[in-house]
Amino acid sequence: xxxxxxxxxxxxxxxxxxxxxxxxxxxxxxxxxxxxxxxxxxxxxxxxxxxxxxxxxxxxxxxxxxxxxxxxxxxxxxxxxxxxxxxxxxxxxxxxxxxxxxxxxxxxxxxxxxxxxxxxxxxxxxxxxxxxxxxxxxxxxxxxxxxxxx
Numbered sequence: 215x216x217x218x219x220x221x222x223x224x225x226x227x228x229x230x231x232x233x234x235x236x237x238x239x240x241x242x243x244x245x246x247x248x249x250x251x252x253x254x255x256x257x258x259x260x261x262x263x264x265x266x267x268x269x270x271x272x273x274x275x276x277x278x279x280x281x282x283x284x285x286x287x288x289x290x291x292x293x294x295x296x297x298x299x300x301x302x303x304x305x306x307x308x309x310x311x312x313x314x315x316x317x318x319x320x321x322x323x324x325x326x327x328x329x330x331x332x333x334x335x336x337x338x339x340x341x342x343x344x345x346x347x348x349x350x351x352x353x354x355x356x357x358x359x360x361x362x363x364x
Contacts, residue, residue, distance in 0.1 A: 226252045240360060240361060243272040245271075245355075252267070265357075316332045338355070
């Protein structure tokens with residue numbers, strides 16, 4: 215008899231658990247999918263919350279990819295984020311633009327030759343925190359993650 219809980223059968227991957235990626239400007243998209251692999255990222259700025267999503271990871275490449283996101287969450291919001299709060303219109307517009315600047319080349323389900331921009335998933339905006347932004351990718355609901363500022 216198999217007495218393991220379903221979650222015990224999943225592989226947990228902690229993104230940058232020891233901070234060795236600190237200052238490198240890494241950015242990933244976690245596409246929600248039943249893969250058996252759960253990615254966890256320290257999020258929420260100073261709250262140091264641990265959020266997780268089952269799926270697959272798509273790395274995004276480039277220099278200073280997280281700069282505008284840091285400007286919003288570290289500069290404007292002082293490292294605390296907006297999880298569960300009402301977003302001011304100007305700040306929400308900046309977040310939409312920042313998310314839209316990221317593009318995914320190819321897709322797990324489509325043979326795409328051109329990059330597709332990410333879209334802020336405003337139906338899940340209450341989940342948004344520093345380093346944890348719900349987005350829509352070519353493969354559906356996803357999470358945009360980067361290095362926590364704490």
